[in-house]
Amino acid sequence: MSIELKVEQLRAGATHYNLSVSELTKMSIERKEGTFASSGALQVNTGKYTGRSPKDKYIVNEASVTDHIDWGAVNQPMSEQQFERLYQKAQDYMATKELFIFDGFAGADLAYRLPIRVINEYAWHNLFARQLFIRPSEIELMAHKPEFTVIALPGLKADPLVDGTRSETFICLSLEKKIVLIGGTEYAGEMKKSIFSVMNYILPGQDVLPMHCSANVSEEGKVALFFGLSGTGKTTLSADPNRRLIGDDEHGWSETGVFNFEGGCYAKCAGLTEEKEPQIWQAIRFGTVLENVVLDPTSGVAEYGNTQITENTRAAYPLEYIPGVKIPGTAGHPDVIMFLTADASGVLPPISKLTKEQAMYHFLSGYTSKLAGTERGVTEPEATFSTCFGAPFLPLRPNVYAQMLGRQIEEHKANVYLINTGWVGGSYGEGERMNLVYTRAMVTAALNGSLEKTTFTEAPFFGLLCPDSVPGVPSELLLPRNTWQDQSQYDVKAKELAQRFIHNFNKFAGVDERIIAAGPKV
Structure with a gap:
């Protein structure tokens, strides 16, 4: 039975489909998942996990993919039986929870875009997904049929002795069943990077190079790519007031040019100042999600220099918040x-x-x-x-x-x-x-x-x-x-x-x- 059918069977009123930014922000506040910063952004904390958990990430070892995956410390195998057990736990867990669902896309080029669905137990996680992935038009939403489903359930924890995981946290990708299953972590970046992994598997077979890079373009159409891991400056350096941003993190390079995978940016905030990074500073407003940023308890002003929670403070906002951004995110x-x-x-x-x-x-x-x-x-x-x-x-x-x-x-x-x-x-x-x-x-x-x-x-x-x-x-x-x-x-x-x-x-x-x-x- 498909995950979509199971979700439909939940009790009336327990599932929210494709809520607006205002609705998701309101529910996040009401559910005490976050609080408002003075800028209007939604500030949230991700608990003890303030970054990715690469040692808790698995790919299901299925017959159709086993000969293609670069198995090892990065791509750890999980048996189909292990995944089925965790998947059933997720089904049982969701039957008792209020859920939030976002339908959208990965990939700005219509020839290569991937329809996705994201299912969350937290309203703010669903807001994150809405801002980071590509949002469909009303017409596109009516015809939307997800090819991959991301299920993120922070409250669902694995039992390593029973489930064969390393810890309570798990990020499992089944390329055959087209499901990403995430549990035991509140860090929202796991959703974003799981879909990136999916695109990195699919696109080379279509003769498209997937890239961990940011991209921008001049008024004359000159395109630049910035490759690098987190913290090296991809977001900061591609946010150039003299050039149009295509995207800050994930792109494909096809026979016609480059295209963004995402509909938003996930910028590091540690040490952020308006003088050094004005575009990112101004993008932090209502609709933006601030992860693990310390707020002044009286004024609600974000203290970007305060990294007592983590150095990996983040802001998630839609591309439209950057002046002059290139939409759709395609170029030569x-x-x-x-x-x-x-x-x-x-x-x-x-x-x-x-x-x-x-x-x-x-x-x-x-x-x-x-x-x-x-x-x-x-x-x-x-x-x-x-x-x-x-x-x-x-x-x-x-x-x-x-x-x-x-x-x-x-x-x-x-x-x-x-x-x-x-x-x-x-x-x-x-x-x-x-x-x-x-x-x-x-x-x-x-x-x-x-x-x-x-x-x-x-x-x-x-x-x-x-x-x-x-x-x-x-x-x-x-x-x-x-x-x-x-x-x-x-x-x-x-x-x-x-x-x-x-x-x-x-x-x-x-x-x-x-x-x-x-x-x-x-």
């Missing part, structure tokens, strides 16, 4: 591609131009530092390699995505840059985070072509070409070794990081020797 082929990394060791250049081979090397490597709060248990930056800058969300083998990107770069002659938004002048704890003003200036120089007019110097150990000058950026910052008081210590740290790259890359079998040669040297 990219002219510039940027790989963003937050290097906590402080040794990578703030910007460098990549050859095609270097681009493939760094895409497969996906180096960054996990920043505090983005995952459970991460309290300070940790060096990590996340293949294709999105390994937690990629069900297929890395080469599938890497080869597709390589073909697209070559065919459309895109310029590729590596941008370090991390530390300068020393490692984490000694140096400081790169000034956002300087990073924006470097991004602007890459976008407007002025970098092509300067000379370059090769950075030691990594073979990266660093510009000798960038308008608005102190030249001594462009070669990171120059910013360290003890340059011999820089050499030690640089060699350590280079060795990490080499060790990590050994896991990729059958890679072209030219790509391997484009990596760091010790």
Whole structure:
């Protein structure tokens, strides 16, 4: 029996379909799920889980998918029997709960969009889904038939001894039954990223490259992509007042160009100021969901500098809240591609131009530092390699995505840059985070072509070409070794990081020797 039929059978009045923003906000307040910030946004807390739980994520090992999935620590298998047991628990649990249902889409390109349904026990979770996914028109809603269903039940907890899970939390994806089942966590980002995983499985079979990146476009139609993991600056750097935002996190690249998967943005709020990030600041108003942001108890003013709950404070708002946003979220082929990394060791250049081979090397490597709060248990930056800058969300083998990107770069002659938004002048704890003003200036120089007019110097150990000058950026910052008081210590740290790259890359079998040669040297 389908999940839709079971939901229809619940008692009258217990299920709410496609409520408006005002209705969902009102019910969230009435149910004491959240409170109003002074800006009108809905402030909520997600309990003990303030980030994703990657170790509690599973893909059901079904006959139709088992040979295609890149099984391992990221894509952990769950038996069909385990899933059926949890699914039955979810059915029994929902029969006793008031439910909220949102019907919408993932994918702005009509040729590739995925009809989805999201079922929640929390009103604010359903508001989150409404703001983050693509909202249908009234005509589209009448004909809507979900192909994938997300069921998010924070109050439903697994019993590891009975259910075979690692903990009380579970995020289970059945690609055959087309169901995502989430329990034991209130963190809303699990819903968003589960559908991203679905798109990452489906689209390569349609010759579309799914990408963990933000995207924007100039008035002249010049498209830029920003790849990177959470906390590296995808949302911040793509929110450019001089360009139109396509989307801040998830996109596809088809034969006709790029398109957004989502209808909203999920922006980090730690340290947010109106001066540095005016578009995000102004988007935080009625209809926006603020996750784990501390409010002044008297005024209700958001204290973005207060990270006592978590570093991973978030704002979820619809794309329409960004001035000049591109709707629908579609555009042509990219002219510039940027790989963003937050290097906590402080040794990578703030910007460098990549050859095609270097681009493939760094895409497969996906180096960054996990920043505090983005995952459970991460309290300070940790060096990590996340293949294709999105390994937690990629069900297929890395080469599938890497080869597709390589073909697209070559065919459309895109310029590729590596941008370090991390530390300068020393490692984490000694140096400081790169000034956002300087990073924006470097991004602007890459976008407007002025970098092509300067000379370059090769950075030691990594073979990266660093510009000798960038308008608005102190030249001594462009070669990171120059910013360290003890340059011999820089050499030690640089060699350590280079060795990490080499060790990590050994896991990729059958890679072209030219790509391997484009990596760091010790």
